[in-house]
Amino acid sequence: MSGRGVTGKGEGRGAVRPRAGAARLLTVAGLAFAAAGSSGLSVMAQENGMATMGSAIAIDRAGEGTGDSLPAFNSDAAGILRSGEAAAALPAIAADDQPFDATDPRRPSPARSAALALQSPAAPLGAEVAAEPGAVVPSAAPTVGDGAPGLGEGTNGTATESGAAPGPALAAPAVSAGETAFSKRLAAIVASELARFAARSADREALTAYYTARNFQPAFTGEGGLAPIGQVALDTFAVAGAEGLDPADYAVPPLAANADAAQLAETEMRLAATTLLYARHVQSGRFDPKTLSKDVDPSPTVPDSAAVLARVADARDPQDARAALASFAPQYDQYRLLKEQLAQLQAQGQVVSHAPIPPGPSLRPGESDPRVPLLRARLGVGVDAGAQEGDEFYDDRLVEAVRAFQRLAGQSVDGIVGRGTLAALNDAGADPIPDIIANMERWRWLPHEVAPAYVMVNIPEFMVRIVVDGSPVHETRVVVGKPETQTPILSESMQYAVFNPSWHVPPSIIRNEMLPKLRADPYALVRQGIDVVRNGRVIDPGTVDWRRAGTQGYSFRQEPGERNALGRMKFMFPNKHSVYLHDTPSRALFARDRRAFSHGCVRVHEPMEFAEALFALGRPGEGWSQQRLSRLLGGDEKSLPLKNKFPVHLVYFTSFVDGNGRLVTREDLYGTNAATKSALGIGGARQFADRRADTVRR
Template identity: 85%
Template sequence: MSGRGVTGTVEKKSAMRHRAASRSMLAVATGLALAAAGGPGLSVQAQEFYGSAIAIDRAGHGTGDSLPAFDADAAGMLRPGQAAAALPAIADDSQPFDALDPRRPSPAHSAALALHGPDAPLPVESTAPAPVAALAPATTLPSAPMVGDGAPGLGEGTSGTPTGAAPPASSAPSPATAEPAAPAVTPFSTHLAAIVESGLARFASRPTDREALAAYYTARNFQPAFTGESGLAPLGQVALDTFAGAGAEGLDPADYAVPPLPADADAAQRAETEMRVAAATLLYARHVQSGRFDPKTLSKDVDPSPTVPDSAAVLARVADARDPQDARAALASFAPQYDQYRLLKDQLAQLQAQGQVVSHAPIPPGPSLRPGESDPRVPLLRARLGVGLDAGAQEGDEFYEGALVEAVRAFQALAGQKVDGIVGRNTLAALNDAGADPVPDIIANMERWRWLPHEVAPAYVMVNIPEFMVRIVVDGSPVHETRVVVGKPETQTPILSESMQNAVFNPSWHVPPSIIRNEMLPKLRADPYALVRQGIDVVRNGRVIDPGTVDWRRAGTQGYSFRQEPGERNALGRMKFMFPNKHAVYLHDTPSRALFSRDRRAFSHGCVRVHEPMEFAEALFALGRPGEGWSQQRLSRLLGGKEKSLPLKNKYPVHLVYFTSFVDGNGQLVTREDLYGTNAATKSALGIGGARQFADRKADTVRR
């Protein structure tokens, strides 16, 4: 048994975040990356900060194989050379950036104005600006982005957790400085000022975008950035080229369409185009960075916190670019910076270049097909896998053998199934599912990468729910991975990002109300001592009572609590790993070890059960308490006896994610079952692919 439980008093998030977390997490590559990659290891700076290497004896890859510690190639992980580079440091903040703290601005936002000031703008054709005093309407500084409002319509984007800060105010001129001459009013500046004053709602639907546009153009005295007297400026052409290529990012170019500017355009037309391009830039940046709809509308168990770009920072970064190359780089920087996103983007480009995807006739259901047997479905199976006849075989041959069996085995490996060559129900379903057009699935998975924090943390833990795997990632490369058990479709593991705080050894299990009501009360009514035999105490007013003294057929559970003391039978096993969240889920050990041998491991009430938890704990503390020697042997001394908590000094993110399509270490696109229907729901929200039956979501908020 596993899953969501009562975790006690939860501290405020601000107190949980370590001020030096994002810098110090680079430490672990000292020992872990050396063992994984055989490469040069940490940077000089990290070596100076953390000193000697940290080694782990064996990788918890969950297969039982005796592999060298963190051998990425042997374990089938991405190789060290495929790491995702963190975004460039362009600001010197007084505190380290915490990707999970919405109150800390992103470095890109904090320094955008300073980095790309107006002293060296991308060349534009000259248009004399209008006087500020004469043209500037009453404006307010842009406010932080707001929570998104559902599926997108044309011209709408997603908002989420505020991440930006207001642009710095310009310094006032010194008394000795002469007041500059007022710029001349031009037809263009007059029309643009009129749009800013009363017409912005036609171009931007969100108040934050309208405020940013008004402030930006007022500050530059209504000087154009994207257009000039003779048409589009170089920056405008870069923006339109980026919008036209939005399909490469899994977006719809039609959402950012700007009518062409006539060759003989007058000032009013140029002002309209200027504002359309600027507004489309904000929409594109928001879509490509944080997604096209609010993911929380899909389900209460879909609860990520996308990093919504600040509108003022977007304009400052893009519109004041130094040259076209810098402008293209600025627009590209809003896309997710994770390696898997780029790998999916490459797969999408290959499929788009191939044109129409060939579809295959579905293989009908039937009994399991084993090597050596004959079945009328064999010709369809050959066509689906592109396998020709073996030597000496006749057309229409229905024997399942030879090269076809090997092709099925290879497919099972890619689909994450047991590699036995038997075409059973699960393999057949995967064959039919994978035979469809993969493009909508790739686009839906790219969309879910936008739900992660935009800043790539130097180290993080990632649980991919449909893959039933957890990985510890340092500098973009996995340094530890192992199998997990996740929630059942009716008690789903939520999608979220939080901060790993501590590990608890010898935990007690306080049974959540939902499990008491739905599972334990029926057992008590049938046998008052059923829970006692499982080591679960019934508690009333702080005292353990005899459950046989209660008439459970008439009584409810109000006023009673249920607690399982630490021990071998405890549902949480010997340890749990805490990242406080409103869903009350965590990673933990389990006494039900046999479930890890299953291919489909969805058995918990929402929490994540970890295979080989001691190896996982060792890798975890190599990150969280580097240099302290928390080996498995030392950690084992904490087992037994009363509950003990060991906090992490370095806090880092835990991402519970849902990726059904991804690229493996061999560059192959692989797919997994849409366990909860979340992939189908994503495609439906985006209006792509065929609609599928969603998983039943009648589940309680707090589960174990």
């Protein structure tokens, strides 16, 4: 349910994971977060004394999966315009007097700080100043799409200021008295020819500053050939396919034997510019994800071009350069696991594709069906002893194979080959490589710096996890948005929880759902506990002619209570989509395999356990057990802020590796995976790349 949305009793809890849940969570919380000064809370004043620390937090595995599939992807219905969770820990957090905020942009990136420290001496950086409220502070950081390459910078579309069109020619930089033929040629390239090598203005500026500062001396080339750093760069570009990239995007013409100074200068600049392109693609992606849909709204971290050159070109040795180039790839463990799966499939050569199993009525154990031979071939199961070849009988051996597949695919393990199982079988029978590449691309949409703790909702998996130091400490089922009211893809900061929330109905739901009800029956909303408010006062909806009146000037509010669409609590990470995590009175929906029923918000199964795990991290050492939290339920709305804030990632991964090392897939619920593959040109026309053959010149 969303600030955009709502729609029915809780089912059994999943098996408990064999992890030292609360003890580990609380221990890590104490180490990972700096303690904040105590502050008075209105909530605490409402309690009858301080509660002691609660019992250990159970770590639930509530199940995972999907069910019936959607019809073939419809871009209009899905809102697409063009048609796993472990992490590496960050370096130790510096102790200070401020509460730790993993998303605070004022805290410098350790990787960026290290890179800047390696730069050649340049003009001193300006002192950082704290802006007054409302003040506009210029930023040197990339800003297009909050971290995504802009149009003309890795995407198809109209070129922007940072596109390939060159600006006015730069004045020829001064060269020292010890100039050489190489430095003269390189200076000329920097002065007027950089647009041939770099499409983005930020890259051109960084290349100009870098080579001017080093007096146009080479970094990637040496006397008559490649320098060790240059060879490392070429080797990395050649195996870009291991990262799910296209090596053709990073092709550098070979350097001729006995190359002259002009040829060396050309290769020098080509290697430097391609290093910037590769770093940006492998870290923040090859196209702007926001162009896919209004609900695809992540904030990838574009690497700073100057920092990339400082980290790679000024590396101490080839090993350091290799490590630098590797560091730009996503550092989440699931990305690494997908990369390993990709390598295995690429090593196997051609992937065996299976003939699709045609649609039809649900196939149940003991029935006969002409599709059974195809089902046997798909699962690699022969007929039982004594049965005839091509037997169409759905026997016990095949039923067990179907059950095993359903378990892996996260579906109801019932042995019935219905619409959902059939779609999953056909999906899994296709070449998995394009899907792996598309999912690796979406890992680049996350912030590059991996927070020590974060909340991750994987939309197609219908699961939420709280991850600390690379391992899930709590997970449970969720309900996400319907395809027509999608849960957006985004990253924001968890700020606070609200107990006994009121629901202020969003305009879209008022217009699309409530106004038709009012026109049929003015008191329909009253029976749902929803008040009609005008000028701050609750009015009698029977006094309004809803057949003639619109909703302008009216608001609709549901007071706290058992029937409230948000349930007993909501977890807030403010964002422009007005979505959040919350409880729900519609508990029966969590028993479904395919849980896409909301208007965009994320409904959480067993929210009290989720809240306990959340506050063990957000307010460590304060003993916010379920028992203590339950005292906040009932009565007026109450807000409880987190002292330690951490990211919330709403993500969309249809392929990931499970705990047994197996590649599993989920339904492409919103068509986002198909749209990603289309944008990447996988299996179709290429729709991105700011540097292709026309810019690769000898």
